Amino acid sequence: MTWLEQEIARNQKRIDKINANPDSTKIKANKLLYELERDLRIAQLEAWKTGNKPLINSDHLPPLVYALGGIGIDSMGAADRTMLATEYFNVLRSNNFPDDACDRTIVIIALCVSKNFPPPNFVIATSFACPMECVSPKAIGEYFNMPVFHIDTTLEITDAGLTYVTDQLGEMIEFAEAKVPGIKYSEERLLYALEYDTIAHNCAKEIHKLRKRVPCPLAGQDAFRLPRIPSMYPDPKKGAEYWKQFSEEMQERAEKGYGVLPDEKLRFLWAVTGPFYFNPFDILAKRGVAVPALQFGVMSRWFGAEYGLFGDEKEYGRKLKPLEELARFLNGNTWAGVGHRWVDSTVNMAKDLKCDGIIYFLQLGCSASGGVSRLVAEKAERELGIPTLMLEGRQLDPFYKSQQESEEEMNAFIDLCLEKKKSKSK
Amino acid sequence: MHTTLSSEKGLKELTTLSLEANRTKYALQWKKDGKKVAGLLCSYIPEEIVHAAGVLPWRVFGTWQAGTPHANEWRPADTCLYCNHVLEALLTDRLEFLDAVVATDWDQELVRLWDVWRYVEKTPATIIIDVPIINTDTAVKFLAQQFTKFLGEMEKLAGRPITDDDLKRSIAVLERTRHLVKRLYELRNTETPALTGAEMLGITTAAMLMPKEEFNERVEALLPFLEKRRVPAEKSRPRLLVSSDRLDNPGHLAAIEETGCIVAMDDLDTGSRHYWRTIEIGSASSPVLRQELVSALARRYLMQPASPRMMNWEDQVDQVVHWVRDYNIQGVIELPQGFSRYREFRANYFKNKLEEAGIPVMSYRREYIVSNVGQMKTRVGAFIEMIESKA
Numbered sequence: 098m099t100w101l102e103q104e105i106a107r108n109q110k111r112i113d114k115i116n117a118n119p120d121s122t123k124i125k126a127n128k129l130l131y132e133l134e135r136d137l138r139i140a141q142l143e144a145w146k147t148g149n150k151p152l153i154n155s156d157h158l159p160p161l162v163y164a165l166g167g168i169g170i171d172s173m174g175a176a177d178r179t180m181l182a183t184e185y186f187n188v189l190r191s192n193n194f195p196d197d198a199c200d201r202t203i204v205i206i207a208l209c210v211s212k213n214f215p216p217p218n219f220v221i222a223t224s225f226a227c228p229m230e231c232v233s234p235k236a237i238g239e240y241f242n243m244p245v246f247h248i249d250t251t252l253e254i255t256d257a258g259l260t261y262v263t264d265q266l267g268e269m270i271e272f273a274e275a276k277v278p279g280i281k282y283s284e285e286r287l288l289y290a291l292e293y294d295t296i297a298h299n300c301a302k303e304i305h306k307l308r309k310r311v312p313c314p315l316a317g318q319d320a321f322r323l324p325r326i327p328s329m330y331p332d333p334k335k336g337a338e339y340w341k342q343f344s345e346e347m348q349e350r351a352e353k354g355y356g357v358l359p360d361e362k363l364r365f366l367w368a369v370t371g372p373f374y375f376n377p378f379d380i381l382a383k384r385g386v387a388v389p390a391l392q393f394g395v396m397s398r399w400f401g402a403e404y405g406l407f408g409d410e411k412e413y414g415r416k417l418k419p420l421e422e423l424a425r426f427l428n429g430n431t432w433a434g435v436g437h438r439w440v441d442s443t444v445n446m447a448k449d450l451k452c453d454g455i456i457y458f459l460q461l462g463c464s465a466s467g468g469v470s471r472l473v474a475e476k477a478e479r480e481l482g483i484p485t486l487m488l489e490g491r492q493l494d495p496f497y498k499s500q501q502e503s504e505e506e507m508n509a510f511i512d513l514c515l516e517k518k519k520s521k522s523k
Numbered sequence: 524m525h526t527t528l529s530s531e532k533g534l535k536e537l538t539t540l541s542l543e544a545n546r547t548k549y550a551l552q553w554k555k556d557g558k559k560v561a562g563l564l565c566s567y568i569p570e571e572i573v574h575a576a577g578v579l580p581w582r583v584f585g586t587w588q589a590g591t592p593h594a595n596e597w598r599p600a601d602t603c604l605y606c607n608h609v610l611e612a613l614l615t616d617r618l619e620f621l622d623a624v625v626a627t628d629w630d631q632e633l634v635r636l637w638d639v640w641r642y643v644e645k646t647p648a649t650i651i652i653d654v655p656i657i658n659t660d661t662a663v664k665f666l667a668q669q670f671t672k673f674l675g676e677m678e679k680l681a682g683r684p685i686t687d688d689d690l691k692r693s694i695a696v697l698e699r700t701r702h703l704v705k706r707l708y709e710l711r712n713t714e715t716p717a718l719t720g721a722e723m724l725g726i727t728t729a730a731m732l733m734p735k736e737e738f739n740e741r742v743e744a745l746l747p748f749l750e751k752r753r754v755p756a757e758k759s760r761p762r763l764l765v766s767s768d769r770l771d772n773p774g775h776l777a778a779i780e781e782t783g784c785i786v787a788m789d790d791l792d793t794g795s796r797h798y799w800r801t802i803e804i805g806s807a808s809s810p811v812l813r814q815e816l817v818s819a820l821a822r823r824y825l826m827q828p829a830s831p832r833m834m835n836w837e838d839q840v841d842q843v844v845h846w847v848r849d850y851n852i853q854g855v856i857e858l859p860q861g862f863s864r865y866r867e868f869r870a871n872y873f874k875n876k877l878e879e880a881g882i883p884v885m886s887y888r889r890e891y892i893v894s895n896v897g898q899m900k901t902r903v904g905a906f907i908e909m910i911e912s913k914a
């Protein structure tokens with residue numbers, strides 16, 4: 098069974114379980130989510146097996162992939178869902194690929210090379226977050242001899258940068274139409290995709306308002322559950338429907354004053370990424386620590402904490418055209434920029450969400466976040482008086498660091514923050 | 524004066540300039556003369572603009588000492604070793620004479636080094652240039668905008684405007700440097716080369732650490748001597764090419780050559796890649812506008828033989844294949860520096876394409892400093908044996 102077939106089966110099992118035995122304590126929107134995930138995998142599998150539509154990697158540009166008439170391949174997103182990556186490191190070593198880079202960016206190469214996951218028929222390699230997110234799909238494209246188009250994003254947010262990236266998007270469309278059978282750009286489809294992505298974005302902004310509430314109505318797992326942008330799915334309308342349902346349920350919980358934790362003692366901002374091979378929120382929840390948000394490169398923007406996306410007119414002082422909206426998104430990832438963009442947005446987020454501490458996951462090989470970790474910690478301490486735990490780890494590799502070791506570090510950090518909070522309130 | 528320069532002694536003065544004890548010599552003298560020094564962290568920074576401002580463009584190399592305890596307090600250890608060693612040099616006050624530091628986004632590791640540099644405020648000016656990873660016309664246009672901005676920053680640092688004539692003069696000086704260095708490369712393209720690979724790297728890095736005019740003068744004086752000089756025949760085979768980035772220590776190449784070969788050509792951003800491409804400016808008869816000068820610079824820097832940070836992998840391999848054929852090379856040694864991700868992700872492609880072209884290739888992950896020499900020599904020795912058995 099390929100990885101896609103396993104995913105289809107897994108999601109179907111979840112749906113069947115909900116149908117057979119609905120659990121009123123769980124989020125009801127989950128069912129819709131599992132259906133969307135299953136349908137995405139079915140569409141990917143079909144395109145892979147039959148070639149009915151071109152597969153295009155779409156981690157960074159789902160609406161454009163939709164507008165080009167392709168089926169999106171979520172390269173890094175799929176790697177995230179492997180949970181355990183150990184077996185893939187050997188595949189990488191034997192093919193002369195690095196095995197100690199950020200694991201989500203290399204595991205996907207191994208998934209494709211071992212024929213477990215479809216390589217895209219057309220690769221869009223963008224420097225959206227970090228060099229690895231650009232060269233990983235590129236390496237896959239070159240390995241399978243598929244056309245690759247590169248999009249260069251900018252360090253700072255400027256008008257010139259917006260024009261630069263928009264121009265490249267135009268060139269990419271021309272390239273794709275000329276090189277990839279089955280690709281035809283339709284602005285109508287782009288507008289359709291953006292319409293539903295905007296609905297999701299607005300829901301995300303509403304959810305973000307809830308994150309600020311004390312007690313926090315979102316569980317730590319929910320903070321980590323970042324639903325996909327609707328245009329990633331074959332049916333964006335259904336994707337937006339899920340966002341609406343999810344957001345409404347969160348509102349309902351908040352209105353009922355339903356905090357996820359019976360007694361919220363502390364609030365932590367979780368930054369960068371986390372270990373996917375165990376659930377770090379259990380230990381936090383047990384000790385009364387809420388995690389209102391996961392902070393990463395596009396978080397502030399996607400949740401409207403800083404400038405928004407899709408329709409925001411403040412940032413550039415005007416309404417943007419559809420391709421410009423995509424360029425804004427590509428340049429808007431604070432990770433890919435100069436460090437203070439990420440440092441400032443992280444500390445602002447911690448402030449906004451009234452956090453008592455930051456857990457900063459030092460993901461092995463993450464050049465975006467590792468080199469400025471101390472800058473975040475110093476600024477948070479200086480401006481907010483809150484400490485930061487540098488939790489070293491690897492997203493998909495349990496042998497790099499054990500669950501027990503991570504939990505010990507988190508427990509010690511909770512003690513420190515409780516102590517600090519107590520002395521502040523005196 | 525020229526007789527001293529045109530000798531083994533004159534050569535040695537150049538080839539040893541990058542040693543930690545020597546490398547600040549010219550920069551400190553420049554400061555003593557009341558002028559400013561800008562530390563450059565990458566080969567995509569237009570030295571011409573720095574030069575035109577009357578500021579010394581001085582390439583920053585890291586400390587060649589083993590540990591980086593101070594840098595490790597700022598950066599995880601599993602990050603670019605060059606950046607860690609540079610930061611160590613900064614934090615231990617070895618770079619305090621710099622008036623400015625200029626970085627690019629060569630990779631994100633370098634941006635993060637710049638972020639820390641800016642944060643610790645040890646250098647009056649910290650500048651970063653956003654260099655595209657592609658080399659289309661759109662990218663050249665964007666880079667020209669970045670260079671124009673950089674020109675303004677250099678004017679601020681110099682406290683005076685840079686005129687078009689300043690810029691043209693500086694372009695001419697730098698072009699002369701490139702011409703001379705390429706002449707030295709030609710002297711290596713013979714059965715018994717004039718210089719070893721380690722010596723050549725000593726010279727190419729020396730040019731980055733001294734005023735260009737003086738470098739040009741010294742190399743012009745050295746040329747008659749070098750034209751007659753020959754590496755002993757027994758040390759002239761097999762002929763290898765080394766490919767790496769931020770390799771500034773000739774000791775790496777010396778260790779390879781000690782196994783019984785010669786590094787007759789390189790694919791280094793501290794070597795050939797930095798000097799290969801010249802600048803094309805309009806037609807000789809019509810006056811050249813500033814914008815054209817800046818655009819020509821942008822084109823030159825984006826079109827130079829590329830580092831793996833650029834996305835034109837095919838051109839990069841073609842360039843190496845071309846050098847292999849042109850310099851009669853028998854094998855390629857790739858020396859990825861640990862945690863240099865662009866090169867590591869390109870490794871599979873690079874190896875496969877070279878092998879498809881019938882070129883033997885090996886890869887050895889190196890440290891920034893020269894270490895584990897024994898292990899490297901064993902690997903290189905086996906590679907040489909393999910090449911020779913096929914010959």
Ligand code: SF4
Pocket residue numbers: 173199200201202226227228229230370432460462463464465466
């Ligand atoms: S975790 Fe860091 S290195 Fe990995 S993909 Fe994200 S930004 Fe890139």
